[in-house]
Amino acid sequence: MTDASPLGTAEAAFIEAVRTGDPARLALITERYRRELQVHCYRMLANYEDAQDLTQETFLRAWNKRESFKGHAALRTWLYRIATNACLDFLDKRNDRTPVPSELPDAELPYLQPYPDRMLPEDPQESVVARETIELAFIVAVQHLPPRQRAALILRDVLGWPAPTAAEALKSTVASVTSALQRARVTMREQLPDRRLDWRSPATHELSRDEREVVKSYIDAHERNDLDRLTALLRDDLRFAMLPDPGAVITTAKDAVDGWVSGGLFQRGYDDWRCIATTVNRMPAAALYLRTPGDPAYRLLNLAVLHIADGQIAELTGxxxxxxxxxxxxPAL
Structure with missing residues (x-):
């Protein structure tokens, strides 16, 4: 994803489209990068809808700056540079997107949204690292970084850009980018102490057999209102959050289920469930549909995103x- 050989096919086509003033051709050339740019913006912002908007802003800026592209860098690099600075400009204007204090849990990100797997890039090289760098834990951890440290970490450690290329994108010096990256890595180690931190090496992006089985059991327990089975699926140090409500809790399995029941779940009117297994952020998830008395349809209620470890649910983010x-x-079944 770094600079390519001198004037590749995409670069030559883009320059020719600029020369001939062909906006349709320019749009066609840049559109192939939409999904990966949107993932890049999502990593920066942790919000799918904002990532959509900033990707569109990237294309608008690319159109306005089209005459400046001379093919000295790969077209992909040029677009990522624009997207990164669009995100930084967005973060500069949003007081509610300041870095999250290190002691606050993921539920203190009310703007956090799941990312639909169907919108992830189809490029196999991107998919190799997608799960490690798109999971909720990574996305939340990145939000603890100041914006420019965030950008330095993503450009250098996730995308694998050389320091000079990242420095040029951030309109900074190699020394400044290197320093920002070192500070970002320290914070990421604090936020992800048990996770792999080398995102440039290959990582799996397929669900394991254990994960698929646990999701199947979770859905079955929901649909049968089998609270004993649901309790058995949860770890006794479960981390639970229901966004956008503030606060995540570490709770025992029994206390978690008891809390859900006391809140009305699995009681009359909230006991007729249908669930669908899915994935978001390369993580196992279950879409929960509820049918209330008198309604012929099951209505989409919540999405439960699961982090599964050793055959049990260790984290549940709703x-x-x-x-x-x-x-x-x-919306309904």
């Missing part, structure tokens, strides 16, 4: 997902 068609989930 999202209110009604009215979010970009997830690709049917």
């Amino acid at each position: 999202f209110e997902v009604a009215g979010k068609p970009w997830l690709g989930l049917a």
Whole structure:
């Protein structure tokens, strides 16, 4: 994803389209990069809808700056540079997107949204690292970094850019980018102490057999209102959050289920479930549909995103997902 050989096919085609003033051709050339640029913006912002907007802003800026592209860098590098600075400009203007204090949990990110796997890049090289760098834990950890440290980490450690290329993109010096990267790595180690931190090496992006089996059991327990089975699936140090509600809790399995029941779940009116297995952020998830008395249909209620370890659910992050068609989930069954 770094600078390519002198004037590759895409670069030559882009320059020719600029010369001939062909906006349709320019749009066609840049459109092939949309998905990966959107993932890049999502890593920067942790919000799918903002990532969509900033990707569109990237294409608008690319159009306005089209005459400046001379092919000295790969077209992909040029677009990433524009996208990175569009995100930095966005973060500079948003007081609610300041770095998250290190002691606050993921549920203190009310703007965090899941990323639909169907919108991930199809490029196999991107998919090799996608799971490690698109999982919720990584996305949340990155939000603890100041914006320019965030950009330095993503450009250098996730995309694998050389220091001079990253420095040019950030309009900075190699020394400044290197320093920002070193500070970012320290914070990431604090936020992800048990996770692999070398995102440039190959990583799996397929769900394991254990993960698929646990999701199947979780869905079955929900649909049968089998609280004993649901409790058995949860670790006794479960991390639970329901966004956008503030606060994540570490709780025992029994206390978690008891809390859900006391809140009304699995009681009359909230006991007729249908669930669909899915994936977001390369993580196993279950879309939960509830049918209330008198309603012939099951209505989409929540999305439960699961982090599974050793055959049990270690983390459960719930999202209110009604009215979010970009997830690709049917609103009713």
